[in-house]
Amino acid sequence: ETGVTQSPTHLIKTRGQQVTLRCSSQSGHNTVSWYQQALGQGPQFIFQYYREEENGRGNFPPRFSGLQFPNYSSELNVNALELDDSALYLCASSPTRDRVADTQYFGPGTRLTVL
């Protein structure tokens, strides 16, 4: 059973550019969540997808958008990058929408640096 994988590992962009980060869910998981972890802070919830539909969103502007595909893999897109977008972006998958069993399993993250 493979765990949650993310690509790329590291990425450097400049202000104003756009970026796409990718995540493959753990086998059998149909829900994926994205988090932003700034240096020295805890992760902050960006949004969650369940069966290709957005299922909750945190306090992030619309330039943060996402997709979930039929195989439950996911993308996070960020437009018009700002310096403050520099962070570790974490993807987490969970096996079901049932909150009682909703343990989220995290990938290793993508480190984004915006210059």
Next chain:
Amino acid sequence: AQSVTQLDSQVPVFEEAPVELRCNYSSSVSVYLFWYVQYPNQGLQLLLKYLSGSTLVESINGFEAEFNKSQTSFHLRKPSVHISDTAEYFCAVMRSSASKIIFGSGTRLSIRP
């Protein structure tokens, strides 16, 4: 709204000494509580969780946490730490009917030989 406070940003301890990492939460509704661990240059790993039932929960590597509803706390403890426990520890809360996990700011546990 829920929030999580981790009272210590850093906790240095000697190897084989006991440790307690403190976590308090605020919520007006029932919640689930988690401790995640993040080793250097890695993602988050679930250490243990409280959903319901027994207020004392344990992990496979000797950590335990106790849910205290009256004090709204979920402190993490280990009676004897090892060098390999060096990591950042995050306390987190999730409303039982919501999508997102809310994390604390983390506690860096450093073990001295």
